Amino acid sequence: MDKAIAVDTRRTGGDLVVAGLKRWGIDTMFGVPGVQLDQLFDALSRGGEGIRLIHTRHEQGAAYMALGYAMVTGRPGVCAVVPGPGVLNAGAAIATAYACNARMLCLTSTINSAMLDRRFGALHEINDQSGVLRNLTKWAARASHADEVPGLIDEAFRQLLSGRPQPVALEIPPDILAQLTVGDYPEDRPQISNPPIDATLIAQAAAIAAAAERPMIIVGGGAQGAGAAVRRLAEQLQAPIVSRNMGRGVVDDDDDYALPAAAAIDKWPEVDVVIGIGTRLQILREWGTDARLKVIRIDMDQAEMNRIALPAVGIRADATEGTDALADAIARERNNRPSRTEEIAVLRTAFRLGVARDMAPQMAYVDAIRAAMGEDDVLVDEMTQIAYVARYGFPVHSPRAFVTSSYQGTLGYGFATALGAQVGAGSRRVISINGDGGFMYTMPELATAVLHNIPLIAVVFSDGYFGNVRRIQQGSYGGRMIASVLHNPDFVKLAENFGAVGIRAEGPEALRQAIEKARGINGPVLIEVPQDTDSMPSPWKHIHGRKVR
Incomplete structure (x- = not known):
């Protein structure tokens, strides 16, 4: 040439x-x-x-x-x-x-x-x-x-x-x-495959699960997308499906077998077999173990199996594939059990009524947010009083519809994370709930939201404090207050100065109406909700575990 x-x-x-x-x-x-x-x-x-x-x-x-x-x-x-x-x-x-x-x-x-x-x-x-x-x-x-x-x-x-x-x-x-x-990519991409499932371990786990009298299933973030398999296993075993934080949404919170972790803790001493699916299973450390409890784990990470307690059986597998294999093996055991759905429903209902009573100020806002959202809309939490209660009081109905920061507890992560979530969610709307302290960490990304027309609905609960710091100082340090007072802008005017829509909502009903209005706006919306967190009870009762066995 x-x-x-x-x-x-x-x-x-x-x-x-x-x-x-x-x-x-x-x-x-x-x-x-x-x-x-x-x-x-x-x-x-x-x-x-x-x-x-x-x-x-x-x-x-x-x-x-x-x-x-x-x-x-x-x-x-x-x-x-x-x-x-x-x-x-x-x-x-x-x-x-x-x-x-x-x-x-x-x-x-x-x-x-x-x-x-x-x-x-x-x-x-x-x-x-x-x-x-x-x-x-x-x-x-x-x-x-x-x-x-x-x-x-x-x-x-x-x-x-x-x-x-x-x-x-x-x-x-x-x-x-x-x-x-002149280098280039080979024609074929590397093959992505899950680890092969050990049939012997599945058989061992099936025998233990089939013999259980009071089994419980605990799901984590690794089980997102495995809901159908988990639901099938729960029905076979008549076992509650327990979740918190990262596992929320694996099955619908209204499912016959769904049970919040905080509602399950009092039943933990009765459990003889626990099946952890895609979870760190921190509950073993928090709630306690004994010689009577048998642990079965399904997890992609072999290093996670023995981290807290030695399982009776540890199955390295994708959550869906491993759970389906276990359910298939249990089906061959002809495992017939009396229904526990009524028992689980009673526990779930009693818990919800207790939360509605004990956390009434926060739950009024949580219920208002849920009422204004679509069934598969997404909630992104933060380190703030309303969000803490939302972790166990907000109903989640579909996978990947509740975003939290897991054990990092990352103050200030929520607003920017919610912007990315909205980009990924497409036509599903994302609601970001923030305190005034955390929101200001990434507040300048309002400019990004406007520039790229990201239709996030961001709620800022403003009380002028790092609320949790202030609560701890009041309760544990004789009321000596230091470094917890904040100086805030007018959040509505702030939003408008960026070119976003700003709304002020006074109280839960006004918040519901504001979110419904925001859902009709094709662009970012910031809703400021002034509040007095001194009138709110501590949200930690249902978040921190306790030893019960």
């Missing part, structure tokens, strides 16, 4: 990243541009058709949005942040994704390859950024040549989509993003 008309088939490392995102079906990306990511963002500009880029005002916001997207969709949420300060800004969101078992990919850069680890004081240089990322993620790697990008992108997605879902990170130095190469 005439060299003068030869086609240059080389691509930059940045081009290969974009090609890899498309290869794995990524249609949305959150990020903040910066000099060490210029080649990646330029590649998106040139060849990123089909990828919606939502650029944010802060790396924290970008990473939280990727988290919310992942939690609502179950698919990978991707964020791109600059190295050094950008990675550290994103760190809280990555740590929360780890706690929540969320499929987040954090793409970042470094300083130029030739300067790595030499401590010259280059722009955005921090010591051992790779080590920081390794300690926050399931898997982290760095590219040292553009030819490595295809393999590393494929491996990142293999890690995201196989085994226990947790965040991963990939560093690509700026010179590698700019480097030209």
Whole structure:
């Protein structure tokens, strides 16, 4: 071929990243541009058709949005942040994704390859950024040549989509993003497969479960999407399905076998077999164990099996596949049991009535929010008094419709996470409930919501305090108040100044009406709800477990 008309088939490392995102079906990306990511963002500009880029005002916001997207969709949420300060800004969101078992990919850069680890004081240089990322993620790697990008992108997605879902990170130095190469992806993507199920372990678990007199099923975030299998197993065993936080929505809260964890604790001493499905099973540590209790676990993470107590049987499997296999084996046992649905209904009803009585001020708001929402709309909580009660008082009717921050308890995560959740939720509306303290952490992302027309409905309960800090100081430190008073803007005017719709709602009924109005608005809405949290009882009674056996 005439060299003068030869086609240059080389691509930059940045081009290969974009090609890899498309290869794995990524249609949305959150990020903040910066000099060490210029080649990646330029590649998106040139060849990123089909990828919606939502650029944010802060790396924290970008990473939280990727988290919310992942939690609502179950698919990978991707964020791109600059190295050094950008990675550290994103760190809280990555740590929360780890706690929540969320499929987040954090793409970042470094300083130029030739300067790595030499401590010259280059722009955005921090010591051992790779080590920081390794300690926050399931898997982290760095590219040292553009030819490595295809393999590393494929491996990142293999890690995201196989085994226990947790965040991963990939560093690509700026010179590698700019480097030209003829390297490319192989024709076939790496195969994603679940571990084979050990039939012997299934048979052992089935024999134990079939012999149980008072079995209980506990589900966690790993069982999201396994609801039908879990429901079938519960019906076979006539066992309550117990959930809290990450497991909420695995089955409908109104299901005949559904039972909130706080309603189940008093029955825990009677349980002879507990089946934990996709859960850390922290209840074993909090509620206690004894020699009479047999534990069966179904989990993708083998390391989780023995962390709290040695199970009688630990089955490494996808939640749906493992639960279906166990249910099939129990069916062969001809396991017929008297119905316990009436007993479970009595417990569930008594609990709800007790919560409505004991937490009346908070439940008035929780009920108003639920009444204004669609059946499969999504609620994203925060570290605030209404949200604490919502963790056990808000009815959840479908999977991935309740988002919380798991054991991280990440103050300030909610608003930005809810924006990403709304992007992922499509026509489902997302309601974000915030305290005034937490909301201000990522408040500037109101600009992102308006710019990208993200129709999130954000509720801010404002009392002018870090409410939980103040409650603790009042109750445990003789009322000595320090660092808990807040100075707030007028949140309605704040929203309007950003170009969003602002509404003030005084009381639960006004909040219900405001949310119903907001659902008809095609754009972001901020609802301020002034309140006096001094009139609210402590929400912790039904959140903290206690030893009962």
